Amino acid sequence: MDSKSKIIIFVDDEIQPIGEFDAPVNFELDTRKLTDGLHQLKIVSKDPSGKEGIRIIPFTVRNGPAITLDGLKDNDVVDGILPMMINAYGKGNQKQFLIFGSETPKNVPSWLWAAIIVFVAWAIYYIITSLG
Structure with missing residues (x-):
């Protein structure tokens, strides 16, 4: 009879x-062999007396290019023509950072434009009232 617990992944x-390994084990999961999306890791342990334990760990794989979308959110109710900006970029070989295409340009938010207009209007008012 084996005196070590078994781990089955x-x-x-x-x-x-x-x-299938003897406990304890250091293990590397190669997610490059999995499709992007939701997965689960199921670990079954068997002790020397034959009792079993199970642990299930859900995880998400995202090895493919990252996709960003500006102009549409999950579960939006829309009509008409939707202007959108879509960007996709990969991580490269993970030893070298890809700078080209790795950042998605974003539009300046309308609240920032409003704040700039209010500040400029206040500055003009202040200058005019200070000179007179």
Whole structure:
């Protein structure tokens, strides 16, 4: 009879485990082999007496290019023509940062324009009243 606990690791609902190890184990999960989206890691442990424990950990994989969208939010109710800005960029080889396309330009928010107009109007008023 083995005196160590066994650890069996599954991804999603696969019947075949991706690994079976003696405890304790250091393990690297290669998410590049998984599709982008929701997944779950299922860890089954078996102690020497035959008892089992299970832990399920949900996680999201996002290896593909990041996609940003300006002009439409989740569950918006819309009509007519929607101006949108869409950007997608990858992470490169993770040893070198890709600067081109890695930032999404954004429009200046309307509240900032309003604040600038109010400040300029106040400055003009102050100058006019100070000179007279």
